[in-house]
Amino acid sequence: MSVATQDTAIRTGRVARTLIYLVLLLFALFYLLPLYVMVVNSVKPLNEITGGGMMNLPQVFTLEPWAKAWSSAQIGVEPTGLQPYFWNSIKMVVPAVAISTVLGALNGYVLTKWRFRGDTILFGLMLFACFIPFQIVLIPMARMLGLMGMAGTTQGLVLVHVVYGIGFTTLYFRNYYAVFPTELIRAAQIDGAGFFQIFWRILLPSSGPIAVVSIIWQFTNIWNDFLFGASFAGANSQPMTVALNNLVQASHGVKEYNVHFAGAILAALPTLLVYIVAGRYFVRGLMAGSVKG
Amino acid sequence: MGFLDIDNTTKSYGAVEVLHKVDISVEEGEFLVLVGPSGCGKSTLLNMIAGLEDITSGEIRIKDKVMNGVHPSRRNIAMVFQSYALYPNMTVGQNITFGLEMHGTPKPAREKAMKDVAELLQIEQLLDRKPGALSGGQRQRVAMGRALVRDPDVFLFDEPLSNLDAKLRVDMRTEIKKLHQKLGTTIVYVTHDQIEAMTLSTRIAVMYGGYVQQLGTPQEIYDSPANVFVATFMGSPAMNVVPAKVALKAGKPVANVALHDGSTVSLPFSQNNLAAWDGRDIMLGIRPETITDEDAADRKSTNIARMTNRIEVTEPAGSDTFVTMTLGGTDVIARMRSDADVRPGADFPFAVNMEKAVAFDPETEMRIAP
Incomplete structure (x- = not known):
């Protein structure tokens, strides 16, 4: 009797499991479909796309759309390809991510280990910054950048992204440092370490996981940002996202879908790369603050 | 003046005073233990000596220099924390020398100091490891090494043994005592464990409710507790405190105490001044x-x-057998030899050493001085 029950249990288990995996597989395929379409069509000649059969594998394999999207496609008025804009994005993202992460770490350090009157209120206000929609700050920000002489420059964009990112990075680091033992800070104080020495020698070396979270979050957000790029960038500082839009929205000539697909993948590639390299630390870092303590 | 003076020191958080006029003078080479239940202010006092907490009023002096407002690193103190507080990203060697490095000691001198301390504490083979790879006892040693290497005027210990298991705790206790005897350093040690306090200290300050209840040698504290709190806090099992009535028998004071069946036994006092308490509780x-x-x-x-x-x-506890009886309406514990013929429910002739008995005023709970 009991044997029979167990037997049935296992069989139902198997059926359920197969079903679950089947559904999961279907969902995975469904989500991968757009990527498939993009990749397949980016390596086809244009006539294969316009002739219908978006889903078909390429009959003639060509990397020409990629080369064109990168170096010679018409962006706005210049046939420069996405290349210069890619570097614009890099020049904007790297300092913006670095500065906002370091400032977030410093803020988290002060808010948890050098507490002062009203620190929770200040932190609350900084958290508030995370929930302000981009659109609200557009006009005041434009005015500020103009007053500071940074309108239309990469530095201006860096500033905007740093200001906008500090709320998030502070939140991450504050929560991470909140469970960091205060006795360590006290021990370092007795050992004679100063404010920055404690930060650099004790706190930062233990902040790997949360730094990765902050970097991935900031990198993805800043790289993918379109609104600030479109609003505040000048002709020479437009980021990749804006250039991609200009490429795809071009209203003259033939629509070169294969080039558009290649360009879109190029624009998405860096964030993908960051996820692949550091993705597993991302989850670990997000968990670190919550599980402990 | 002493080596470390805590002079009329108080501590308040806002309107709440958590330490009331603490007055302790520690001589050089003394091992002072601050003992008391949680929340009695002992750790706060230690942190004030360390400079990690401000002093609200009064003065703390080390070697006659006023320490109020002096940064912890300039007080020439070292502290061992309950959690050991080893820097997780540094090796044991770096942990030990970090303080010297911060004080600008040149590298060769640092290396030498590290070697000496490692040898003293027998942790030479651990110097290249990270704290995460050490056992509790090893971490404890490293934490002490980090304190010793700076050759401070005063060592501060904040419940350093409470994270260790029972056996290791006893071993490390002996080790700390040996170290103190060998080096003759001045130590202030915080614990809630009265056995640690008794075994380690040259003097004990028993604290409760932000007051120092009694300051004295372990023997004084044990034999002549200042009040009921000290009497019951120090010693395990705790001192029995029994309601009694003083009477005179042939001109000598006796304590009349109720036995289990309500009849009264007269226990003669050695303390003659209790005659003045004739007829009182x-x-x-x-x-x-x-x-x-x-x-x-x-x-x-x-x-x-x-x-x-x-x-x-x-x-039965192996070495002794603890016997519970009813005396004066409360449970009283007697510590008997393990081979004493005691059986529950039996009547037993007890001998009470009244020379060691103490009397407390039931209203103030203070000891009635002999």
Whole structure:
């Protein structure tokens, strides 16, 4: 009797499991479909796309759309390809991510280990910054950048992204440092370490996981940002996202879908790369603050 | 003046005063233990000596230099924390020398100091490891090494043994005592464990409710507790405190105490001034080890009283057997030899060493001075 029950249990288990995996597989395929379409069509000649059969594998394999999207496609008025804009994005993202992460770490350090009157209120206000929609700050920000002489420059964009990112990075680091033992800070104080020495020698070396979270979050957000790029960038500082839009929205000539697909993948590639390299630390870092303590 | 002076020091958080006028003077080479239950202010006082907490009023002096407002690193103190607080990203060697590095000691001198300390504490083979790879006892040693290497005027220990298991705790306790005897350093040590306090200290400050209840040598604290709190906090099992009534018998004061069946036994005091308390209620303090059988009674004592009382519970603990009885309406514990013939429910002739008994005023709970 009991044997029979167990037997049935296992069989139902198997059926359920197969079903679950089947559904999961279907969902995975469904989500991968757009990527498939993009990749397949980016390596086809244009006539294969316009002739219908978006889903078909390429009959003639060509990397020409990629080369064109990168170096010679018409962006706005210049046939420069996405290349210069890619570097614009890099020049904007790297300092913006670095500065906002370091400032977030410093803020988290002060808010948890050098507490002062009203620190929770200040932190609350900084958290508030995370929930302000981009659109609200557009006009005041434009005015500020103009007053500071940074309108239309990469530095201006860096500033905007740093200001906008500090709320998030502070939140991450504050929560991470909140469970960091205060006795360590006290021990370092007795050992004679100063404010920055404690930060650099004790706190930062233990902040790997949360730094990765902050970097991935900031990198993805800043790289993918379109609104600030479109609003505040000048002709020479437009980021990749804006250039991609200009490429795809071009209203003259033939629509070169294969080039558009290649360009879109190029624009998405860096964030993908960051996820692949550091993705597993991302989850670990997000968990670190919550599980402990 | 002493080596470390805590002079009329108070601590308040806002309107709440958590430490009230603490006055302790520590001589060079002394081992002072601050002991008390949680929340008694002992750790706060230690942190004030360390400079991690501000002093609200009064003064703390080390070697006659006022330390109020002086940064912790300039007080020439070292502290061992309850969690050890080892820097997780540094090796043991770096942990030990970090303080020297921050104070600008040149590298060769640092290396030498590290070697000496590592040898003293027998942690040479651990110097290249990270704290995460160490056992509790090893971490404890490293934490002490980090304190020792700076050759400070005063060592501060904040419950350093409470994270260790029972056996290791006893071992490390002996080790700390050895270290103190060898180096003759001045130590202030915080614990809630009264056995640690008794075994380690040259002097104990028993704290409760932000007051120093009593300051004295372990023997003074144990034999002549200042009040009921100190009497019951120090010693394990705690001192029995029994309601009694003073009477005069042939001109000498005795304590009349109710036995289990309501009848009264008269225990004669050694303290003659208690005659003034004739007819009044007191609280009689008797240590468990002073209630024994006739054979185990202290031969040097001049005042052994006898009483026969019912045994309620026996708890054999190997070396001793603890016997619970009802005396004066409360449970009283006696510490008997393990081979004493005690059985629950039986009437047993006890011998009470009244020379060691103390009396407390039931209103103030203060000891009635002899």
